Amino acid sequence: IGIEMPTFASPSVELSSYRDRRFKGSAGELQRLLRTSSTLYVGNLSFYTTEEQIYELFSKCGDFKNVIMGLDKIEKTPCGFCFVEYHSRSDAENAMRYINGTRLHDRIIRTDWDAGFVEGRQYGRGKTGGQVRDEYRTYFDEGRPRRDERYQR
Amino acid sequence: MSRRRPHEEEDGYDRAYRKRRRVSENQEIEDRLESLILRVGEKSTSSLESNLEGLASVLEADLASFRSKILRILTDCAIKMPEKCTIYTTLVGLLNAKNYNFGGEFVEYMVRNLKDSLKACKWNAARYSLRFLADLVNCHVISAGSLLQLLDNMVDAAKEDGVPQVRKDWYVFAVLSTLPWVGRELYEKKEQSLEHLLVSIEVFLGKRSKKHHAALRVWALDTPHPQEEYLDCLWAQIRKLRQDNWAEKHIPRPYLAFDSILCEALQHNLPTILPPPHHDSYQYPMPHVVFRMFDYTDCPEGPILPGAHSIERFLIEEHLHQIIEMHHLERKDCAAHLLNFPYKSKIPLDYSIVEVIFAELFHMPSPRYLEIVYGSILIELCKLQPSTMPQVLAQATEILFIRIDTMNTACFDRFVNWFAYHLSNFQFRWSWEDWDSCLQLDPEHPRPKFVREVLLKALRLSYHQRIKEMMPEPFESLIPAKPEPKFKYAAEGAGSLPGTTHAHKLVVSIRAKCKPEEVLHVLKDLPNSRHDDDADSRFNPLKIDVFVQTLLNLGSKSFSHSFAAISKFHYVFKELADSEEAQICILRNMFELWNDHQQMMCVLIDKMLKTQIIECSAVANWIFSKEMSGEFTKLYLWEILHLTIRKMSKHVSRLGRELAEARERLRHAESDSDESEDGDGEGNNNSSKHGISGVGDDHEKPSEDMVDRMEERLEAAQADQKNLFLIIFQRFIMILSEHLVRCDTDGRDFNTHWYKWTIGRLQQVFLVHHEQVQKYSSTLETLLFTQDLDPHILEVFHQFTSLRA
Numbered sequence: 001i002g003i004e005m006p007t008f009a010s011p012s013v014e015l016s017s018y019r020d021r022r023f024k025g026s027a028g029e030l031q032r033l034l035r036t037s038s039t040l041y042v043g044n045l046s047f048y049t050t051e052e053q054i055y056e057l058f059s060k061c062g063d064f065k066n067v068i069m070g071l072d073k074i075e076k077t078p079c080g081f082c083f084v085e086y087h088s089r090s091d092a093e094n095a096m097r098y099i100n101g102t103r104l105h106d107r108i109i110r111t112d113w114d115a116g117f118v119e120g121r122q123y124g125r126g127k128t129g130g131q132v133r134d135e136y137r138t139y140f141d142e143g144r145p146r147r148d149e150r151y152q153r
Numbered sequence: 154m155s156r157r158r159p160h161e162e163e164d165g166y167d168r169a170y171r172k173r174r175r176v177s178e179n180q181e182i183e184d185r186l187e188s189l190i191l192r193v194g195e196k197s198t199s200s201l202e203s204n205l206e207g208l209a210s211v212l213e214a215d216l217a218s219f220r221s222k223i224l225r226i227l228t229d230c231a232i233k234m235p236e237k238c239t240i241y242t243t244l245v246g247l248l249n250a251k252n253y254n255f256g257g258e259f260v261e262y263m264v265r266n267l268k269d270s271l272k273a274c275k276w277n278a279a280r281y282s283l284r285f286l287a288d289l290v291n292c293h294v295i296s297a298g299s300l301l302q303l304l305d306n307m308v309d310a311a312k313e314d315g316v317p318q319v320r321k322d323w324y325v326f327a328v329l330s331t332l333p334w335v336g337r338e339l340y341e342k343k344e345q346s347l348e349h350l351l352v353s354i355e356v357f358l359g360k361r362s363k364k365h366h367a368a369l370r371v372w373a374l375d376t377p378h379p380q381e382e383y384l385d386c387l388w389a390q391i392r393k394l395r396q397d398n399w400a401e402k403h404i405p406r407p408y409l410a411f412d413s414i415l416c417e418a419l420q421h422n423l424p425t426i427l428p429p430p431h432h433d434s435y436q437y438p439m440p441h442v443v444f445r446m447f448d449y450t451d452c453p454e455g456p457i458l459p460g461a462h463s464i465e466r467f468l469i470e471e472h473l474h475q476i477i478e479m480h481h482l483e484r485k486d487c488a489a490h491l492l493n494f495p496y497k498s499k500i501p502l503d504y505s506i507v508e509v510i511f512a513e514l515f516h517m518p519s520p521r522y523l524e525i526v527y528g529s530i531l532i533e534l535c536k537l538q539p540s541t542m543p544q545v546l547a548q549a550t551e552i553l554f555i556r557i558d559t560m561n562t563a564c565f566d567r568f569v570n571w572f573a574y575h576l577s578n579f580q581f582r583w584s585w586e587d588w589d590s591c592l593q594l595d596p597e598h599p600r601p602k603f604v605r606e607v608l609l610k611a612l613r614l615s616y617h618q619r620i621k622e623m624m625p626e627p628f629e630s631l632i633p634a635k636p637e638p639k640f641k642y643a644a645e646g647a648g649s650l651p652g653t654t655h656a657h658k659l660v661v662s663i664r665a666k667c668k669p670e671e672v673l674h675v676l677k678d679l680p681n682s683r684h685d686d687d688a689d690s691r692f693n694p695l696k697i698d699v700f701v702q703t704l705l706n707l708g709s710k711s712f713s714h715s716f717a718a719i720s721k722f723h724y725v726f727k728e729l730a731d732s733e734e735a736q737i738c739i740l741r742n743m744f745e746l747w748n749d750h751q752q753m754m755c756v757l758i759d760k761m762l763k764t765q766i767i768e769c770s771a772v773a774n775w776i777f778s779k780e781m782s783g784e785f786t787k788l789y790l791w792e793i794l795h796l797t798i799r800k801m802s803k804h805v806s807r808l809g810r811e812l813a814e815a816r817e818r819l820r821h822a823e824s825d826s827d828e829s830e831d832g833d834g835e836g837n838n839n840s841s842k843h844g845i846s847g848v849g850d851d852h853e854k855p856s857e858d859m860v861d862r863m864e865e866r867l868e869a870a871q872a873d874q875k876n877l878f879l880i881i882f883q884r885f886i887m888i889l890s891e892h893l894v895r896c897d898t899d900g901r902d903f904n905t906h907w908y909k910w911t912i913g914r915l916q917q918v919f920l921v922h923h924e925q926v927q928k929y930s931s932t933l934e935t936l937l938f939t940q941d942l943d944p945h946i947l948e949v950f951h952q953f954t955s956l957r958a
Contacts, residue, residue, distance in 0.1 A: 010482045010483050011483060012482070012483055012484070013482075048616075050616075050711070051711045051712050051713060052613065052711070052712060052752060052753075053613065053614055053615070055712060055752070055756065056610075056613035056614055056752065057614060060523065060524065060525040060574070061523065061525060063759075067712070067713070069713075094523060094525075097482060097483070097484060097526075097529075098484060098523070098525045098526055098528075098529040099525070099529075102529060102532060102578055103577065103578045104577070104614070105614075105615065106580055
C-alpha cells in the first residue's frame with residue numbers, strides 16, 4: 001500500500017528483532033506482551049547518564065510510573081541502560097517515534113519495547129557485571145569505560 | 154487548523170486494509186486496483202497523463218464487478234490525500250466521460266461524505282470533500298451552477314442568528330479555500346453569481362468580531378510581519394487572486410490535457426445540500442492567526458518566497474501542513490516528504506518548511522502535536538540537509554530571539570524548551586557571544602531571561618560542569634546554580650536552630666531503617682509555635698520542617714531515592730499534614746531544601762500530588778504566596794502549576810469516562826436479557842489506579858448503587874476542579890489588581906516586565922486548559938471576571954471566551 005496513507009501500524013513503533021532469552025514463557029506470550037506493553041528499554045546510555053536526564057527527556061512524551069536504571073551486577077553502578085514505565089502505551093509509542101535514535105548526553109540512544117520489568121532485570125548480564133555488549137566491544141567508548149579502562153591514565 | 158489528530162477523523166475504512174487477507178481471486182484484484190489507485194501520481198517512467206488514461210481504462214473495465222470498492226477507494230483518496238486532489242478529480246472526470254452513471258454515483262457518494270463529515274464535525278474531511286466537488290466542475294463532472302448553489306448555501310450559514318461565530322467562520326473559510334481551484338471556471342461561466350457570492354462573504358467579514366485575535370497572536374506587535382487573523386489573510390489572498398483574474402499558477406491541473414475528452418462528457422447537478430443546523434454539542438475549529446516569520450528579504454538569492462497575500466503562499470503552507478499531518482507519526486518520512494515537496498524548485502523550500510514547523514509549534518492555544526514532534530522533525534531535516542537546513546534554523550532562532558520581547562509567554566516557554574532540546578542534540582554548540590548585549594538588560598527582560606531559562610533546561614539534559622564550561626565568561630550571571638540540596642541542619646550555624654538535635658536523631662533512626670511510627674516518636678517533643686486554637690491542632694510547623702527537610706535530604710541522591718523515602722514514610726506525611734496550611738508548610742520546607750534544583754521540586758510535587766500527600770489547591774496557593782514572589786516569574790513554577798492543573802483534569806476525565814462506561818454497561822444489562830459484549834482483559838478493581846483505561850469490574854454488571862457512587866465521586870472531583878480554577882484566577886486577579894492600583898497611586902507605568910510576565914501567565918492558564926476552564930465560564934464570569942474589574946484583566950477573560958463564541 002502506498003506510503004501516503006496514514007496507517008496505525010507505523011514502522012517506528014514495531015517490535016525489533018530482539019527477544020529476551022531469559023523470558024519465562026512462550027514466544028507467543030512474549031510477543032503479546034511486547035505488543036501491549038507500555039514499558040520501554042533504553043540502551044546505549046552513557047554510564048554517567050542520570051535518572052534526572054532520563055526523566056527530562058522522556059517526560060516530553062508523557063507521564064511515567066517509574067524509571068529503573070540498569071546497574072552493573074557487581075558494582076551496582078549504572079551500566080548504560082534503563083527501563084521507562086509509561087502509564088499508557090500511546091505515550092510509550094510516542095517515545096519510540098520521537099526519542100528513539102536521538103541524542104542524550106551526546107549519544108544516540110535506542111528505545112525498544114520491553115515485556116515488563118521484573119526484579120532482577122535491572123542488572124547487566126555480562127560475566128563481568130555490565131552488559132554483554134560491552135564485553136564484546138573492541139573499540140574504546142568514553143561514555144562506557146570498562147573497569148580496566150577506568151584505571152587507565 | 155484543526156486540533157484534531159488525523160486518525161480521529163478516519164471512518165474506520167483503513168482498518169479494513171489490515172484485516173487478514175482472504176485468499177480469493179476477487180480479493181487479489183481488489184488489492185491490485187487499490188494499489189493502482191493509491192499510487193497514481195507517484196514517480197513513474199510514464200507521464201502522469203498516460204498513467205491516468207491507462208488507469209481509467211482499467212477501472213472502467215472493472216466497474217461492473219468492483220463498483221462499490223472503487224467508489225470507496227476514490228472517495229478515501231480524495232479525503233486522505235488532498236494534495237492529490239486534481240489527480241483524482243481528473244480520474245473521476247475520465248471515468249464520468251466513459252460511464253455517466255458511475256459519475257453520478259460518485260458524486261452522490263461524495264455528497265454523502267460531505268454531509269456526514271459536517272454532521273460529525275470532521276472539519277478537514279468536509280473541507281477536502283468540498284474542494285474535491287469544486288474541482289470536479291473543472292473536469293466537467295459537476296455543473297458550475299449547481300456548485301455555486303452549494304457554495305451559496307454554505308455561505309448562508311454566515312447569516313444565521315444565534316449561532317457561534319466560529320461556525321460561520323468555518324463555513325466561509327471552507328468556501329474561500331475552494332476558490333483557488335475553481336475560481337477561474339466560475340469566473341468564466343458564472344461571473345455574476347461568483348461576484349454575488351464574494352459580496353456576501355465580504356459583508357460577513359466586515360461584521361465579524363475579532364476579539365480572539367489578540368489571544369492567538371504569537372507576537373504583540375505587527376512589525377516586521379503582521380500576524381493576520383486567518384480569515385482576513387485568506388480573504389486578502391483571494392481578493393488578490395480575483396484581481397489577477399483568477400489566474401492561479403501553483404496547482405497542477407492534469408485535466409487540462411484531457412480537455413477535448415472531458416468537455417464531451419455530460420455534467421451532473423449537485424443535489425441541494427444544506428449545512429446541518431447548529432447543535433450545541435458541535436465543536437467548531439478555533440480561529441487561528443497566520444504565523445509569518447520570513448519574507449523574501451530573509452532568503453538568499455534564488456527562488457522567491459511568495460508574498461504574504463499571494464494565493465501561492467496559502468497553497469504552499471496548506472500543503473506543507475498537510476504533509477506534517479500525514480506523516481507526523483514517522484518523523485524520518487515526514488522530513489523526507491517535506492524536503493521532497495513537489496514544487497521545491499519554485500520556492501526557498503527550507504525557509505517555508507521552517508516557518509510552517511514553527512507555525513505549528515507556536516500555534517495558539519496549543520500545538521497540534523507534542524512539542525517533541527516538531528523538535529525531532531527539525532533534527533531529521535538537519536540530518537537530511539546538513540549543508541543548508543542548520544543555517545536556516547540558526548537564522549530562524551536569531552530572528553525569534555531578536556523579537557522575543559513581544560512574544561507571548563506560552564510561546565516563550567515553547568521556544569525555551571525547543572532550543573534547549575535542539576542544542577542537546579548538537580553538543581550544545583551555539584555562538585552565545587553574539588547575544589552578549591542581552592547582559593546589559595534588566596534580568597527580567599525577555600532576552601536575558603530566555604538565555605537563563607534555556608540554560609536551566611539544558612542543565613536538566615546534561616550536567617552543571619558542562620553548562621559552566623560551554624558559556625563564555627560574561628554570561629556567568631546567567632548560569633544556573635549547582636542543583637544541590639541545602640540542608641540547614643548540617644550547615645554552619647545549625648547549632649542555633651531549634652530542630653537540629655531532632656534532625657540528627659531522625660537521620661540516625663531512618664538510616665537504621667526505623668518504622669514510620671518511630672519517626673513520629675522522635676519528633677514528639679518538638680514545640681509548636683502555633684496556638685492550639687484552630688482546626689488543625691496537629692499542625693506543628695517545626696515537626697514538618699525537621700521531618701521534610703531531613704527525609705528529603707536523605708533521599709537527595711536521586712529521584713528514586715526521594716520517591717522511596719516518600720513512599721516509606723507516607724504515613725508520617727499524612728499524620729503531620731492534614732490541613733491545607735500544613736500541606737503548604739511541606740511545600741515551603743521542600744523549597745527551602747531544594748530551591749537550587751528546580752527539576753527536583755517539580756518531580757517531588759508531582760509525586761506528592763499523586764500519593765495525595767498534598768492537594769492541588771495547596772500547590773496553587775503556595776505558588777501565589779508572598780514567600781514565592783521572588784520565584785514568581787520563573788518558568789519552573791508555572792511548570793508546576795500546569796502539571797497540577799493537568800493532574801486534576803486527568804482525574805476528572807478518568808472518572809467521567811468510567812462513569813460513562815458503567816452507565817453504558819448498566820443500560821445494556823437492563824435493556825435486554827442477552828449478554829452484552831464481554832469486557833476483555835482482566836477486571837481492574839481499583840479504579841483510582843492510573844490505568845490505560847481505568848475501568849471497574851469488567852465481569853460484573855454495575856449496580857445502580859455503584860453508578861450512583863461513581864456519580865458522586867465525579868461530582869466531588871468536578872467541585873474540586875472548579876475550586877482549583879477559582880483559587881488560581883482569584884489569586885491572579887488580586888495580585889494584578891494590587892499592582893495596577895499601586896502603579897496608579899504612585900504615578901508609575903504599570904507595564905513593567907513583571908506585569909507582562911504575570912498577565913502572560915494568566916493568559917496561558919486560560920489557553921492551555923481552555924477545554925476544562927470552559928466548563929466553568931459562567932461561574933467565572935459571575936464571581937470573578939465582573940464588569941468592575943480593571944479592563945486590562947477583564948480583557949484577557951473576554952479574549953478567552955471569544956475563542957468559541
